[in-house]
C-alpha cells in the first residue's frame with residue numbers, strides 16, 4: 001500500500017513537473033506580447049470615431065499655396081496622441097506647409113519615421129528644433145548616429161522591431177522588409193482599419209497582410225475588420241501595368257474600401273487605382289485633409 005502511494009506520489013510529481021514546464025513553454029510571451037498592450041479592455045475598446053489626417057508634405061500638389069517636393073509627411077489628429085508620420089524631404093518646406101495648414105509643431109506628441117530615406121526623414125531636424133518634446137518611433141535598424149542625433153535634441157527614441165502600439169488604437173506594423181526596413185501605421189477606427197505607408201518598400205500587399213495578421217492576433221474577431229483606407233506611397237513608380245493590376249486585385253480581395261495613393265505611387269499607379277476604385281479613390285497631395293466622414 002505504501003509502495004502504491006509512493007508510486008502515485010512520484011507519478012503526480014512527474015505530471016506536475018511536465019505540466020509546469022509545458023505551461024512555462026507556452027507562457028513564454030510571444031514577441032508581440034512583449035511589445036503590444038495586451039490589456040483586454042484596450043483591445044475591446046472600439047476604434048477611434050473622430051480622426052483627421054492632413055497631408056503636410058507630398059510631391060503631388062493639392063492645396064493652392066502649399067509647397068511640394070519629393071517626399072511624404074502626414075499629421076494624424078483625433079487619436080490619443082497627435083502623430084506626425086514621416087517628415088518629408090525638406091525641413092523648411094515642412095515647417096512652412098505646417099504653418100500654412102495652421103499646424104502647431106508643439107502640439108505634436110509623437111513622430112513616426114517609416115524608413116531611413118531622406119525624403120521621409122529630411123525634415124526631422126528642423127521639426128525637432130521647434131519641438132524636441134516628442135517620442136520618435138523609428139525602425140531599430142536605423143544607424144546609431146541617426147538615433148544619437150535625435151537624442152541630442154532631447155527627444156526620446158523608440159526603436160521599433162516587432163509590432164507595437166503607439167497609443168490607443170494606433171499601431172506600428174513593426175519593421176518589415178529585407179533590404180530597406182520600413183514600418184507602417186495602422187489606425188483602428190470604428191469603420192475599419194486605416195493603413196498609412198511611407199514608401200511601401202517591403203511591398204504594399206505584404207504590408208496589408210502584416211496589418212491584418214496583427215489585428216487578428218490581437219483579437220480574432222478583428223479578422224472581420226475591413227480595411228477602410230490605405231494611403232501614402234505605394235512604391236509603384238516603375239511597376240508595370242500588369243503588376244499594378246495584380247496589386248489592385250489583392251486590394252479588392254482584402255476588401256479595401258478607399259485608396260489614397262500618393263508620393264512614390266507614380267502617375268500610372270494613381271491612374272490605375274482611380275480607374276478600379278472609382279469614387280472610392282481619393283486624390284491626395286500636399287494640403288489634402290481626410291476625415292472619417294469622407295470615408296462613408
Ligand SMILES: [Zn+2]
Nearest residue numbers: 115117199201
Ligand atoms: Zn524610400
Ligand SMILES: [Zn+2]
Nearest residue numbers: 119198199264
Ligand atoms: Zn519615399
